[in-house]
Amino acid sequence: MPRRKRPYLHTLLTGALLMSGAAACTAANSGTPLPVAISVDAAADRHPISPLIYGINFGTPAVLQDLRVPVNRSGGNSASAYNWRIDARNAGKDWYFESVAVNPADINEQFGERFVALTQAAGATPIVTIPMLGRVAKLGPARETLASFSIAKYGPQPNRDVNGHADAGNGVAAGGKPIDGNDANDASTPDDPQNEQARVADLVKRFGGASGGGVRYYALDNEPSLWHINHRDVHPTGAHASEVASKVIAYSRAVKSADPHAQIVAPEEWGWPGYFYSGFDQQYAADHGLDHTPDRAGETQGMPYVPWLLAQWKAAGHPVDVFSLHFYPQGGEYAESGGADSQAVALMRNRSTRDLWDPNYKDPTWINSVVALIPLMRRWVDTYYYPGTLIGITEYNWGGGTLMNGATAQADVLGIFGREGLDIATRWGTLDPSMPVYKAFKLYRNYDGNGAAFGATSVAASANDPDTVSAFAALRERDHALTLVVINKQLDRPADAAVALGHFAPSGVAETWQLADNRLLRLPNARYRDGTLRASLPAQSVTLFVLRGAEAHQE
Template sequence: MPRQKRPSLRTRLIGAALLATGAAACTDATSGTPLPVAITVDAAAGRHPISPLIYGVNFGTTATLQDLRAPLNRSGGNSASAYNWRIDARNAGKDWYFESLGVNPDDINDQFGERFVALTQAGGATPILTIPMLGRVAKLGPQRQTLASFSIAKYGPQPNHDVDGHADAGNGVAPGGKPIVGNDANDATTPDDPQNEQARVADLVRQFGGASGGNSGGTSGGGVRYYAMDNEPSLWQLIHRDVHPTGAHAREIADKVVAYARAVKAADPHAQVVAPEEWGWQGYFYSGFDQQYAVDHGLDHAPDRANETQGLPYVPWLLTQWKAAGHPVDVFSLHFYPQGGEYAESGVTNSQAVALMRNRSTRDLWDPNYKDPTWINSVVALIPLMRHWADTYYYPGTPIGITEYNWGGDTLMNGATAQADVLGIFGREGLDLATRWGTLDASMPVYKAFKLYRNYDGQGAAFGATSITANAPDPDTVSAFAALRESDHAMTLVVVNKQLDRTADASIALAHFAASGVAETWRLANNTLFRMPDARYQDGTLRANLPAQSVTLFVLRGAAGDAPHE
């Protein structure tokens, strides 16, 4: 996991630890009998375009971008809030001892500035760069030395410090456990403002051209198209408390997004502004100030909710303010991580309970009848919620994006089945843009789940771009997604057997498509992506046996004289 972000902080926001609940004590059936599954696919129903931008990543290398044909590459995370473009330095705040240090151009996780733009474009993708709004950015010593916001020499002993790097950098906690307050922000940071960030964008335009040279399909060309407005600003008081110890008020974020968006567009009028980049459920409804207040007082009388947003939840209120200011934001973006232990720091056991929760919790993205059983304790249905908020409080049809998400299990097939499920949901539900958080490499099952959708044969063959209806009776065990491919009029069908230890016998009924033909078959199982022998289907039915924890892609083409119905 890149050290820019430690998402476990998301579970410690309102006093008592917000611990994720365990999954229900149910298990997959373990009998030797395969689960019978009846799937229906209708090529004439539910048709809508799938945005190619949903297959994006964060911090992808050129090789990864090329192999996965990833359309977007985001440079974000906690370090981005304090990145100083003039000296190529960053500060990850609490994630790494509040140190300001020079960026290492050889570190895969330290991708910023023009270097990031160049490697992204070389990979055929479009970059998303993060514009700091924190008000302060990293500074270095005279010889580019690392600086510490909580120097042990200056502020005294601290219970933890950087034993692997800058030993003087403490964790900002005094003996006894209380945070150090009143530190000098000038120790390791320097002031920043919209004018400085405007100069940064102007410099990128000089090097790479303007955003008008790119296109909405996400292919390379032209300059930087997307600029994200900082990173999870309602957590500044936790992550960057060395420079912003008080949680940001709703008004501060509303006004800063307008100011920095105008600065970006003054340098590049065609640039697309992405905001508010908030962290998760609590951050959708309450400002950073209210979240900080809630640690001691709860949320019943949250000050910003009462005095600044007039009772509206935080993010919808932000949208109303931006609408009143014109049209400063072009993409409405949020972050989301499941809270049941699916995505956890290293060392947390990936138990069967977590695996089963991972199978179910993708419902948080879409299902209006699924109540999240963790501390969230509410229906999330994130994509419909975002669409409703954009259409109600901003401009109808505004693109919506999830620029950070991760369902965990990177090295597990259970993680791969969840990732395949998520990508299918994004396309079916009409999400416009997404970038998965976390480093990907070709050895990971989740990497191969991406490849199944984007480049399954290594020659650029991909899941279709027109979504059609595919129904499975219980998406917690077996899910299905279908799309038509314009290039060859094939139907592409992904079927995910999420079950941990039981095969599935699938009977797939095809409507408004060729009644018989050949199904080219690709499968991800046991962390191997391979082509299987072609399958034949007839009488409008395709039958297949699906191994436990597998993802299967069928590419259906009608037999000669039995052309698909369009």
């Protein structure tokens, strides 16, 4: 059963947040190439690029190996209620609040030892999610599926699982009112830090500790400020800030008691409101608005939710090693269907990657604010926790997975992660070799099929309008090559790029690889001279240049 990701969760704050449509934008329809000036300085803004930014969620061994994926996360709503003792999960709101036995053949249902073994066999590092919800799945005597909102027990419901467990309803009574007072024991059993400590101890016994090749990263649950929506069968009241703060401390101590070198990843919050308001306040705001929210007024003494969590954790010692959030653009860019979308959405996708970095970009959707997420995360840990703490975006997806527009956005996102100094990132959603976004990953990680990759030391690269054409550059240590990714995001217009190269060989040959029309191909080498590389870039394309200089590349 799929775990459905819901990007438009602003509906839970109806009337509380400003709603606005994405501004319409008209693409250039001219076939005349757009002249673009790009500047690269191989001596400026040098810093390491973390290899962990190229991670994914639930990657198959084949995908992990082909894309040389460094980190593979097992997360999502089912992870919040995974019972490691019986290998069962509860899907929550994603699928009729059913507790089901894990299907060993489906990578998307792996949360335990099987996930670790498959990930490590493919050369990647696993991120295992530890539930903090307080209850986990249980099964019937013969491992049969159980329903939290049984139709036989709670009466007719407007929607039920017609293709699976027919007794499982959607938890809504006649008239549209949610069913209250269901028995949590119907499909779940209590869980606590001691049980999860035993789980980590079991993983250590099988795979070794974090310092000896075992599981290194443990994420503490998944989007806890949405428990009252995604897991309302067992947690109908929104989580208070104090509950999440104390649970992270308790479960971190449990994990580290079993493996002192384990790295804790938290709080795994879902999106913009989940950064500033607790689950209790989000639930309250759905009915009363954001004025005078109880947790903000009482528990956090006026502080935003996530910064307050960081301050509480610092006061408790050092329970969190990686500060992690989730982010999905909210202008229609991400849609699970993966089909074609409108020109307006495509243009929004081109520019909304600015939400990751640009302090001058005000998100035009209901967010209605400057996001600049990576600098914001860095500022929060430096101010409220320990400066230099690793920061991660463990769920994101810019949509358009089957479209070249999605590939140009994904390539842009990966470039931004490296340039802005993010430490860990794992993309949410299916990846397979037929998809343009898959090839965007491959261009950075294994463009020639033999392990050749984008460089590991970021250097300065800029274009005059990153909404149309963006550029990212990095030096590669093994051969001292300068790798340059240039992305033409324009929907139907080519670009003529003039790349000014500073502090690098003024002339030479650039090996050229290009993703266009969902094909990743090697093109003829491009020569550059007098410190300038000139190239024609098709509409909706990603081009990688590998520059070694004349003295390093003799034909």
